[in-house]
Amino acid sequence: xxxxxxxxxxxxxxxxxxxxxxxxxxxxxxxxxxxxxxxxxxxxxxxxxxxxxxxxxxxxxxxxxxxxxxxxxxxxxxxxxxxxxxxxxxxxxxxxxxxxxxxxxxxxxxxxxxxxxxxxxxxxxxxxxxxxxxxxxxxxxxxxxxxxxxxxxxxxxxxxxxxxxxxxxxxxxxxxxxxxxxxxxxxxxxxxx
Numbered sequence: 001x002x003x004x005x006x007x008x009x010x011x012x013x014x015x016x017x018x019x020x021x022x023x024x025x026x027x028x029x030x031x032x033x034x035x036x037x038x039x040x041x042x043x044x045x046x047x048x049x050x051x052x053x054x055x056x057x058x059x060x061x062x063x064x065x066x067x068x069x070x071x072x073x074x075x076x077x078x079x080x081x082x083x084x085x086x087x088x089x090x091x092x093x094x095x096x097x098x099x100x101x102x103x104x105x106x107x108x109x110x111x112x113x114x115x116x117x118x119x120x121x122x123x124x125x126x127x128x129x130x131x132x133x134x135x136x137x138x139x140x141x142x143x144x145x146x147x148x149x150x151x152x153x154x155x156x157x158x159x160x161x162x163x164x165x166x167x168x169x170x171x172x173x174x175x176x177x178x179x180x181x182x183x184x185x186x187x188x189x190x191x192x193x
Contacts, residue, residue, distance in 0.1 A: 011042070012081050016069050016088030021096075023065075024120045029127045030065040030089075031057075032134065034072060044076050051135055059169045065089055146182070150175055 015037050023030045035050045045053075053075075057067035066089050073085025100107055107113050139147050150172050157163040 008077055009080060009084055012073050012077050013084040013088040015042075016073070016085045017092060020065065020069075020089045021092035024124060029124055029131075031068060032127060032131050034068060035134075038072055038076070045072065047138065049075070051138060054135065059173065146175065146179060 019030055019033050019037065023033060031050075031054050035047070038045045039047050039050050050072075053068055053071040056071060057064050060067045066086060069085035069089040070082050074082035077084065136151060139151050142148075154168045154172055158165065158168055
């Protein structure tokens with residue numbers, strides 16, 4: 001294996017391992033950290049690519065963090081990159097849960113552990129708010145009326161009407177897929193007038 005390729009694969013594995021090991025709260029928390037690492041620090045992805053990968057990861061079956069790692073690893077390093085990203089993302093929780101399962105009784109009754117976990121809940125809420133503001137802000141900055149309408153409609157349908165997220169993802173996907181068709185139809189109407 002060439003040294004540059006080996007370094008690339010090591011960076012994919014170590015970055016996903018580090019992010020997974022020190023992130024509590026699930027996929028919605030790891031996504032902004034992946035964005036910071038792969039978009040801002042390493043410059044391997046554009047912000048739009050990361051936003052698209054996040055949407056795909058959320059709509060695919062399985063854990064959001066693993067799905068996003070597969071997409072990012074595949075984009076950067078092909079199949080070996082995807083496999084290393086999966087390993088890097090899945091290994092830390094597996095190791096942590098294995099250790100915790102050995103000491104479950106001690107952790108369950110420990111007041112300090114309970115307090116730390118309650119504190120982490122507040123941190124997770126803050127990170128999720130950051131994700132919503134940064135990705136929602138990007139949709140608004142795109143100045144695409146359809147994207148903003150989908151964003152607002154999905155929020156209202158979920159928050160006020162309690163519509164299941166699966167239906168919102170399907171509807172948003174259909175509207176997004178129809179976007180090129182709508183643009184073509186709008187272009188023909190403008191050319192005829």
